[in-house]
Amino acid sequence: MDYLNQNMVNVAVQVLPISTEKDAYAIVDSAIKVIEESGVNYTVSPFETVLEGHYDELMQVVKSVQNVCYSQGAQKVMCYVKIQSVAGHDVTIDDKMAKYIE
Numbered sequence: 001m002d003y004l005n006q007n008m009v010n011v012a013v014q015v016l017p018i019s020t021e022k023d024a025y026a027i028v029d030s031a032i033k034v035i036e037e038s039g040v041n042y043t044v045s046p047f048e049t050v051l052e053g054h055y056d057e058l059m060q061v062v063k064s065v066q067n068v069c070y071s072q073g074a075q076k077v078m079c080y081v082k083i084q085s086v087a088g089h090d091v092t093i094d095d096k097m098a099k100y101i102e
Contacts, residue, residue: 004055008090011058012082014048015065017074030072031065038064043093048080052093055085 013035017027032049035042038061041052051058062081069077084091 003087004085007086007088008052008092009055009058009083009085010091010093010096011051011053011055011062011084012048012080013051013062013065014080015069016078016080017069017072018076018078019073020075022073027069027072027074030068034064034068035061041093043097048082050093052091055083 015028015031017024017031019027032044035049035051040058040061043050051061053061062079066077066079
């Protein structure tokens, strides 16, 4: 059974592009644009972006994020990924953040 694609998961992705020719923040902006254009629910924070969706879909977005960093001039990319899943239940950004939003 494919437990990871049964329910929604959260994936936090942080990319640290290294480029001698282009500003790292500009490359990160391109990565965030890829996430936005993917159509998945997401939240940008100062250190990472949290994605919400099905595992395989989100892993494809993570791959696209890394690829766009290279296409925008990165020579190296450090990519840190955290995944939260719960057997039999969706993991949503809203469930985790609701008590902090007024």
